[in-house]
Amino acid sequence: MSIELLSLLLVGIFTGIAAGVLGIGGGLLMVPALMVGGLTILQATATSLVGVVLSATSGSVRNWRTGDLNLTVSLGLALGGIPLAQVGAWLGNQLPAAILAFCFAALQLAAIYLMGLRRYLATQELEDISTQHQYRVKTIGIGSLAGLLSGLFGVGGGLVMVPLQMLLLQSPIKFAIRTSLGAIVLIAISGLVRHGIQGNVLWLQGVSLGVGGILGAQLGTRVLPKLPERWVNLLFRFLLLAMAGYTIAEGLDAIPE
Template identity: 30%
Template sequence: MTHSVRPSILVLALLGSATGLLSGLFGIGGGVILVPMLVMFLGFQQRLAAGTSVAAILPAAVVGGIGYAVQGNVDWIAAALLAAGIVVGAQIGSYLLSRVPTGLLRWMFMVFLLGVVVSLWFVVPQRDAAIDVTLLTGALLVLTGLVTGVLSGLLGVGGGVIVVPVLMFFFGASDLIAKGTSLIMLVPGSISGTFGNARRRNVDLRSAAVLGIAASVLSPLGSVIATRIPPFWSNAAFSLLLAFVLGQMLFKTLRGSKK
C-alpha cells in the first residue's frame, strides 16, 4: 500500500516536533495524537497512519528515554519485563485484529481511561517512589506488557497511555520513573511493530523518517520540562491528554455505530 499524496517535509516536521514534545513530557509514544493528525490533515488511510506512527516514534522513544535515564528516571528491570510482554502481546494483538469483535473491548478500555482521568486528580505519586521488583511484581509487569501489546494491536492505542498510569497506580512508581520506563519499553515494541508493518506495506518510511527525526529533536526537551513540573500539575496535564484520547475514541465509536 502506498500513499498517493506526498506530504510536505515542513508539515511532517511540525507534526513530528509536537509529537516528540508530548512523547518526552508524558512518556507516551505520541501515536494517540499523530495517527488522527495524519488521517485528518494529510489524508493517510487509518492503517497506514498507524504503521507510520509506530515507526516514527522509535527515534523519539530512544532519545527521550535516554533523557529520562540520564536523570536516573528509568527502572531498567521493569522496562525489560514490560518489553518482553509487549513484544509478544503486539504479535497476538495483530493476529486477533481480524478475528475478534473489538466493540465490547473498546468500551471497556474507554471506561478504564475514564477511571484513570478521574483518579489522576486525586492520586499524586511521590517523586521519590520506585518500583519494588519481586517475583510477583515481575510476573505482573510481564503480564501488563502482554495485555498492553494486545490492546495496542487491537485498538490502535499507544502502549504508554496504558503503561504510565498502571505503573503509577498499581506498581507505586513516581510519575517520572513511569514515563521514563514507558519510553524505554516502547523501543523494542516500535522495532517489532515496524518490521511487521513494513512486511504488510502499512508504513510510509519517508514520512516516518521525517516525523521521527523532528520528534527526536524535541523529545529530550519534553523529558527535561517533565522534571520541572510539580507532580500534581503533571497529572492534571496528563489527564487532559487522556481525556482527549477518550473523546476521540468515543467519537469514532459512536460514528462507526451509526453507519
C-alpha cells in the first residue's frame, strides 16, 4: 500500500470515530485531506462520499443490531435528502472551484456554531407540541437540507441533521446522532451516484478512506455511550478551524489571474 493510501486509511479511521461519536459523515475532514493529496475541490467532495457511505453504514449497522436505530425517522430524513443530494451534486459541477472552496470553508466554520448549538440544546428540556403530520414534514425538511449539503460538499449532512432534530423535533442528542447516521447512508449514496455519473469520483482513494471509516465507526459507536463529548468537540473544532484556513487558501489559488 502506498503512503498516500495509508494516510487516507488513517484519516478514514479518525473520521469514522467522529461519525460514530458526533453523528456526522466525516466529509468535513475527508475533503481537505483529499485536497492535500492533490485532488481538486470537486474531485475531493465527490470522492469523500465513498468514505462517508462506508463509515456511516458501518456505524448504522452496529446501532441497528443493538436496537438503538430508529429506522422510521432515519428513512424520513433520507426521503427528503435523497433527491436534494442529486441537486447538490449537479450544482457542485456547475460552480467554479474557487466558489466551491469558499462555500465549503464557510460550512466548516458554520459547523463550529452548530456543534455549540447542539451542546446547548442537549441541556434544555423542550416540549414537542408537533402533530404527527408536522413531525413528518419537519423530518423531511431537515433531510432535504442535509441532502443538498451532502451532494454539494461531499459531507454526510449530520452536521445539520443532529441539531435540527434536537431543535425542531425535540429529539434527545443520542437519538438524533443515531438516526442522522442512518439517514446519511442513503443520502450520501444518492450524491455519490450522481457524482459517479459525472466522472468526479476517484474510487481507490475513496475506498481507502472508507475502509478506515468502517474501523473507526465501529469504535466510535462503541464508545458513544461512555465518552465525554467535551474533548471530542474541542478537538474537532480546532481541526475545523485549521481545515477552513487551508480550504480558503486553496480557493484563493483557484481564482483565475
